[in-house]
């Protein structure tokens with residue numbers, strides 16, 4: 146059949162894409178329908194077609210799926226953030242687990258998959274410790290903030306995203322009020338005029354520490370009275386006098402401190418009330434979609450906040466990478482650590498180590514950990530975090546995993562009992578995998594954010610002497626289509 150734009154048709158939704166669109170078929174032609182849920186029968190309108198597939202807009206749910214729920218967020222459909230708010234959380238978890246299983250069998254060629262139950266969240270809301278809110282104006286010229294609509298830069302006014310922390314809204318209100326009062330214009334993409342582009346807010350979930358960073362298209366002086374804004378923001382989240390701040394910058398007890406490690410004190414520490422620790426500006430004068438500018442001007446506090454994952458503490462600056470779901474991150478790394486099964490005698494390589502988050506987690510139980518990461522600033526953070534936690538058994542290399550590892554192996558015959566990899570979506574380079582095979586560690590622990598490339602790499606290693614022993618999916622991003630996976634492979 147020849148489909149034309151605006152044709153209306155009915156389709157049963159049978160699957161879900163990685164980006165969360167419902168997938169259905171009519172006569173072998175595949176449709177992607179946003180906001181449709183597996184099990185729905187829907188009426189949809191053709192938006193765009195290619196040779197064998199097309200995109201259609203959901204017009205009406207004719208027969209709702211058993212797993213369909215009413216989205217909790219009023220902006221769920223317009224906002225580009227969530228894709229699965231119309232699907233019950235239980236079904237999402239099943240969907241994600243199945244996706245991993247299917248990829249491992251279809252692409253990975255595995256017949257028996259030792260899957261353990263998916264790790265979901267008990268409370269899948271307000272899990273994000275970081276949000277970046279774009280600022281703009283509505284058609285009446287009022288300053289607004291919220292989120293970009295899917296695929297566009299139109300701002301959906303929404304200060305209280307249900308994935309973000311409750312502190313976001315009062316902070317945004319405060320900044321908006323200040324801007325109105327001092328006649329400070331939000332940035333306008335079309336004209337490249339206006340000052341305030343985005344506001345980044347981060348919260349340390351275990352310390353209560355808050356960070357605010359205003360991304361400006363110009364000099365800080367243009368904020369007119371930054372000291373007034375700072376005073377208001379600090380007052381908004383001031384600690385009650387006398388309250389002890391567990392994670393107060395620089396004084397935090399850390400994993401390497403014997404006392405703390407022995408008593409696992411961090412776990413038992415009460416979480417202090419939210420309080421403002423760091424306020425800064427990031428200067429970004431470029432015409433770009435990249436949110437943060439490279440130059441940071443500090444307005445208040447030490448320039449960073451501190452947070453813990455398990456017993457390990459991390460210093461987080463406005464530009465640092467840090468996992469956005471700390472509760473699930475801990476479970477993900479805990480699973481990786483469990484799969485690694487360390488006794489204290491092992492030498493471990495952590496490839497694609499970022500700011501060393503997994504490396505430091507492993508260092509608690511290993512003799513020696515080597516981390517490799519391509520971004521030099523991330524390695525600066527990794528080294529600082531190792532020092533902060535008094536780890537002396539970690540060493541970091543800047544460079545590509547597929548270059549550093551072969552070089553170290555050829556030159557220094559480096560050894561590994563266990564190799565952990567956590568590559569970006571495209572998976573591991575084959576040179577990297579070949580070197581792993583040559584080094585012949587007993588175990589490979591593969592942490593993955595894309596189960597298709599994971600399956601490809603598992604197959605590659607499977608053909609070279611490694612077999613899959615354990616698999617577990619972890620849901621780091623409830624209401625989105627993404628899923629993380631941890632796989633343990635052992636040398637046969």
Ligand code: SAH
Nearest residue numbers: 497498499502518519520545546567568569
């Ligand atoms: N394990 C870290 C980060 C994982 S994200 C954490 O959990 O925090 C993947 C990381 O791989 C990113 O930090 C990215 O910069 C890095 N990376 C991408 N390509 C790489 C390559 N070829 N070699 C080494 N690191 C790479």
